[in-house]
Amino acid sequence: MKHKYAINLGVVISLCLCINFTVAQTVSWCNLQFPASTTISYGNAYPIYGQVYEPGLTDTPASQGAGITAWIGFSETDATTTADFTSSDWTWVQANYNPVCGANCGTPENNDEYFIDIGPYLPGSGTFYYATRFQYNGGPYTYGGYNAAGGGFWDGATNVSQVLTVNANCLSASTWDGTGWDNGVPDINTAVTFTGDYTTTNGNILACSITVNAGATLTIENDQYVEVNNDVIIDGSLNIQPRGSLLQHNNNAVVSGTASVTKKTAPMNDWYEYTYWSSPVANETVGTALSESDVDRRFIFDASAYSDGDGDSIDDDGNDWVWVSGTTPMTPGVGYAATHDQAYFTGPPPGTPPFQFDYIFTGTPNNGLIEVPVERNDAVTSDFNWNFIGNPYPSAIDVDLFFDENIYNATTNPTGNLEGAIYLWSQNSAPSAANDGNEQLNFSMSDYAIINRTGANDSGGDGNTPSRYIPSGQGFFIAYSDDAPAPSGNAVFNNSMRVTGNNDQFFRTSSADQPNKIKVNLTANNGVFNQILVGYVEGATDAYDGMIYDAPRNLSSNQAAILYTTIENIPHKFAIQGKTPESLGADEVIYLGFKNTLANDTPFTLSLAQLEGDFMTNTPIYLVDNLLGAEQDLTQSDYTFTSEMGEFNNRFELRFSSTLSVEDVQITNNQLIIVNDQNDNWNISTTQQSKIAQIIVYDLLGRKLIHANTDNQTLATLNTKTLNQSVYIVKVKLYNGFEITKKTIKH
Numbered sequence: 136m137k138h139k140y141a142i143n144l145g146v147v148i149s150l151c152l153c154i155n156f157t158v159a160q161t162v163s164w165c166n167l168q169f170p171a172s173t174t175i176s177y178g179n180a181y182p183i184y185g186q187v188y189e190p191g192l193t194d195t196p197a198s199q200g201a202g203i204t205a206w207i208g209f210s211e212t213d214a215t216t217t218a219d220f221t222s223s224d225w226t227w228v229q230a231n232y233n234p235v236c237g238a239n240c241g242t243p244e245n246n247d248e249y250f251i252d253i254g255p256y257l258p259g260s261g262t263f264y265y266a267t268r269f270q271y272n273g274g275p276y277t278y279g280g281y282n283a284a285g286g287g288f289w290d291g292a293t294n295v296s297q298v299l300t301v302n303a304n305c306l307s308a309s310t311w312d313g314t315g316w317d318n319g320v321p322d323i324n325t326a327v328t329f330t331g332d333y334t335t336t337n338g339n340i341l342a343c344s345i346t347v348n349a350g351a352t353l354t355i356e357n358d359q360y361v362e363v364n365n366d367v368i369i370d371g372s373l374n375i376q377p378r379g380s381l382l383q384h385n386n387n388a389v390v391s392g393t394a395s396v397t398k399k400t401a402p403m404n405d406w407y408e409y410t411y412w413s414s415p416v417a418n419e420t421v422g423t424a425l426s427e428s429d430v431d432r433r434f435i436f437d438a439s440a441y442s443d444g445d446g447d448s449i450d451d452d453g454n455d456w457v458w459v460s461g462t463t464p465m466t467p468g469v470g471y472a473a474t475h476d477q478a479y480f481t482g483p484p485p486g487t488p489p490f491q492f493d494y495i496f497t498g499t500p501n502n503g504l505i506e507v508p509v510e511r512n513d514a515v516t517s518d519f520n521w522n523f524i525g526n527p528y529p530s531a532i533d534v535d536l537f538f539d540e541n542i543y544n545a546t547t548n549p550t551g552n553l554e555g556a557i558y559l560w561s562q563n564s565a566p567s568a569a570n571d572g573n574e575q576l577n578f579s580m581s582d583y584a585i586i587n588r589t590g591a592n593d594s595g596g597d598g599n600t601p602s603r604y605i606p607s608g609q610g611f612f613i614a615y616s617d618d619a620p621a622p623s624g625n626a627v628f629n630n631s632m633r634v635t636g637n638n639d640q641f642f643r644t645s646s647a648d649q650p651n652k653i654k655v656n657l658t659a660n661n662g663v664f665n666q667i668l669v670g671y672v673e674g675a676t677d678a679y680d681g682m683i684y685d686a687p688r689n690l691s692s693n694q695a696a697i698l699y700t701t702i703e704n705i706p707h708k709f710a711i712q713g714k715t716p717e718s719l720g721a722d723e724v725i726y727l728g729f730k731n732t733l734a735n736d737t738p739f740t741l742s743l744a745q746l747e748g749d750f751m752t753n754t755p756i757y758l759v760d761n762l763l764g765a766e767q768d769l770t771q772s773d774y775t776f777t778s779e780m781g782e783f784n785n786r787f788e789l790r791f792s793s794t795l796s797v798e799d800v801q802i803t804n805n806q807l808i809i810v811n812d813q814n815d816n817w818n819i820s821t822t823q824q825s826k827i828a829q830i831i832v833y834d835l836l837g838r839k840l841i842h843a844n845t846d847n848q849t850l851a852t853l854n855t856k857t858l859n860q861s862v863y864i865v866k867v868k869l870y871n872g873f874e875i876t877k878k879t880i881k882h
Contacts, residue, residue, distance in 0.1 A: 162203065164188040165269045165279040166286030167297060168248065174300040177385050178323060178343070178364045180254040181299065183207045185230065185267030185279050186246040194245035205230040205249035206268040209257070213264040213296050217278055217289065220268065223550045227268060228256050258629065259387035259503065260303045260365065264296040303365035303388060305343035313351075323364055329371070335359035335379070339635075347371040347392070355379035360530070360635040367500065369394060375415075377493070380530035380607070386503035386630050396496045396529050398608035402489030406480040409472050411559070411610030413525020414465035416498030421471065422461020424496045428473035433459050435471055436523035438615070442515035451515075465496075468507035468628055470523035470610030496608065501527045503630060509552055510623035511615040518707070519554070519687070520617065524626050525610035532632040534586050534603045540627050542683055543616040552624035554614040555683025556587040556711070559601055583612070587686045589670040589713035590652055604637035614682060651719055651748030653756065655727070655769075655789070657698035659739050665698040666744055668711045669725050669789075675713030679705045684713030696739065699728045701784055719750055725789035730782045736835075741787070742773040750791075759788040762837045763864055765876050766794055777835035807867055807877045815856040817879070819867060824849045826870035833864040855881055 165187040175181055185205060187193060192200030206227040214220050228251050236248035249267075257263065266289055267279035280286055280294030287294045305326035309318035313331020320338070321327045327342040334354040340361040347353045351371040355361050357378040365385045367373075369392025375381055377399045383390070400410045406429070414424060421433055434456045441455040450456075456472070465471060475492055484490065505527045511520030526532050534557060543551040584601045585592055591601045605611065613626070652670040657663065675684040679702050687707035688699060699708035708728060731737075746752050758767045758774045762783075767774040769789075778786075810818045819830060830853055832841035840858065845851040847870050858881045867875045 160271055160274045161277050162187050162189045162269050162271045164287060165267060165277055166294065167265070167267045167279045167281040167289070168286065169281075170297070171281065171283075172298040172300075174302060175254075176304040176306070176343075177257070177260045177301050177388075178254070180252050181257075182250050182252045183230075183265055183267075184233065184248055184250040185269075186236075186240055186248045187269050187279075188246045189271060193247040199232045199234070200247050202272040203247065204270045205232075207249075207251045207253055207265060208268055209253055209263045209265040209299070211261055211263055214266070214289075215291060220266070220276070220278055226256065228253060230267075257301055258631070259385035260301045261387050263299045263301065265299060266296045303344065303385065305365070307343075323362070329353050335361065344368075344388075347373055355381060358636065362635055363388075366390070367502070368392060369499075373500075375529050378606075380635050381500055382528075382530045382630075382633050382635050383500075383502045384630055388502060390500055390502045393498060394500050394529065396500070396607065398494050398496065400475065400492045400494065402491050403475060404488045406474055406477040409474055411523075411525070412465075412471045412473065412494070413469065413527060413608060413610045414467060414471075414496050414498070414501075415527065415529040415607045416496045416500055417467060418498040419465045419496050420461065421459050421463045421465055421473075424465060424494060425471070425473050427476055427492055427494060429475065429477050430461060431458075432474040433461075433471065434473070435459055435469065436521070436612075438510050438520065438522045439512055441517065441521055442512055443517040443519075444515055448519070448521075466507075467501045467527040468505045468524055468626065470525040470612075472523075472610070494608075500529045505628040506625035507628070508623065509613075509615050509626045511617070511619075513622045519682075520615035521612050522553075522615055522626070523610060523612055526605045526607055527628055528630075528633055529607050530633045530635065531604040531606050531637040532628065533634050534605060535588075536632040537605070537628070538588065538683070540629070540632070543619045545618065552615055552619045552621075553626060554616050554681060556585055556613070556686040557605070558612040559584040559586070559605075559609070583688075585686045585710050587683055587711055587713075589672050589675060589684045589686075589711050590668050592654055592666045592668040592711055602637060604634060606637075649748045650716065651751045653725075653746055653751055653789070654744035655698065656742050656744045657696065657729070657739060658742070659696065659733075659737055661695075661733070661737065663696045663733075663737075663739070665696070667698050667700055667709070667727070669700060669714060670711070671714050671716040671719045671748070671750075673716065675715055677714050677718055678702065679707075680713060684711075685709055686711040695733055696729070696731045696737075698741070699730075701726045701728050719791075721792040723791055726784070727787040727789060728782070728784040729778065729786060731778045731780050733780070736777060738775055738777055738835075740773050740775045741769070743769045754791050755793070757790045757793055759790055759794055760786060761788065762786045763833065763876065764866065764874070765864075768793075779836050807865070807875045809865060809877065809879045811882050815854060817853045817855055817865075818850060819853060819865070820850045821867075821869075821875070827851045827867055828870050829868040831866045831868075832858070833866070835862055835864065 166185060168184040168186045187203060189200055207230050208220065208225045208227040210225040212224050230249035230251040233248040233250050240246040240248050269277050278289040280289035281297050282294050306324040308326040309316045309321045310328040310330055311333050321342050323341045324343050327345045329347045329351045332352045335356045339359050342363050344366040345363055346368040347370060349370045353373050355375045357376045360380040360382060362382045366389040367383060373394040375394060375396045377397050394416060396415045425433060437455050437457050442451050444451055507524050509522040538555055541551050541553045542548060542555045543553060586601055650670055650672045652668060654666055654668045657665040679685055688710045700712045741758055755768045756770050758769050760776065808820050812818060826847040826849055827845045828847055830843045830845060830851060831839060833839055843853055860881050862878055862880050865877050865879055
């Protein structure tokens, strides 16, 4: 035994001596090179430079030293020790190597220089401190400071941060007097003043700042915008139409005065249909903004009271929704739910539903950093920790930029608190006693549209698929992360998320460069609608990746019927599933689950809703029904079926190659012939005159009704007196072992 271990140890030592590896280490010197402290206008460029030295790496003129990474960092709070640089107050932007410096860097010429323009990254006007950061071969960070003699390692005393003052000064000015501009059409550097009425039908506005004088009205029309770098001063009137957008860039800009922001509900068929709101203005109240709503049905959501021990997405003790009075202020970023005034629908309403209603929010437009408290209830174990928030701005926000700021990741975003899926109320069914909940009548929790990193779908509502933008005034649900260290924190909104346009969708094409995605609809003639999305996207795996790629349905246990995908060893039912692109090929299988609480004779249809990506749009997609042994190419036609009540996780699959043999396909295409005669017989044959060995008849629930052997006849007669007039599935087994399945009607 000693000899054996001695030999193995010798081998290990020998191998270790032959391995090449890189040792992580720190650089020998670095600094903040220039510029010195200065003042700029917001929106201007501001490149910052730093130099680094490491013997044998940086002392070759005009050649970048290998293994060095550089950043420029800034913060509104200066560091007192190097530990402060690691706080969330500091933003670090990776810098670029400067080949122009070349032989002129250092004395002698032995340094490498890095730079980046931080202008586009600044959140607004104010005072900012900046420094440099370097890393060599993945080792510890070292920080560079400035002094007039050349600088060196940051120490907060001799080598320090520099100070940048960013103000809101504009480079030019132009005034609209009601008929024209006195100094030309403005741009993003122009201070704009309105002394007369202006509507954006005359053109969208780009401005450094805007002032609406007393007596003047600025109207932002549907699908148009006003984009402002800095201040918005409203001494007159500012009216923003439902799809219009006011966008500001400077988080610290001044906003004063009162605007009127009109938002429309989604189309409503009855009084009980909720709208999820969030106020785009400050100083507004529930009673004023939601004046047309039912005063008894205005609610906020208390995340601290939400507890779901049984995993049905319903609060166990029914105290999560809290009624609010009309005097309640609408806090920016908080979600509010309300129905329209019931009297409108109980009286004889003008016209025929669906109806849309205008709601008007009046107050100072929200701007800049807005933090909304969110939390999870650690007193009980719930599948998901729901919070109800909303877009606080009078412009749309980009979902992906919201995710970047807020989704918790221990490595890349440890200050985030949320899971990565947004749930938008998209109601399409009436409340029912059959739905789970704590009221006599409860809404189906399948009526949510969902957005995550994989994509977006309409999971069961009005048939509209959301874009990757949240419009102004829109409330939504999102979950607090189970992995976030603290049980409470904030959801963060800021101006970097805001966009012009894309403010046109309010809820209740193919390219080789696109990720491959497939959407499948489940429908029925009684109004059932469900949609699943599976996307093969970078960053996802075939396992459960959390809500950021795999979004479960927000559902109750007694919904009419739902379609979902499944992931091995995960109990959730998924409306959106992300998978790795490497899995996509001829052997890939997507497992579909189906749950039904409706009567047995309800016909359901599975159909393709949308395909994206080169593979999806150029490949047959087969729906395999394992219960009936049937297969349908959904790119050619939809698949209709019925089902017993229950939950079926193994009945359906999506495949990208046929499960039938070549012979099966040939015979199926030549069709099975079934002729009804007047004596309640089916005369069964094939166009190839194949010998028939067995005939099996199923009803649409998959129950076997007849099983007959036929003595290998080419024309078989089957008596059907025991069958009622209905649709049946006939499976014929041929003498050569192949099978043909066909639907037929008993007349």
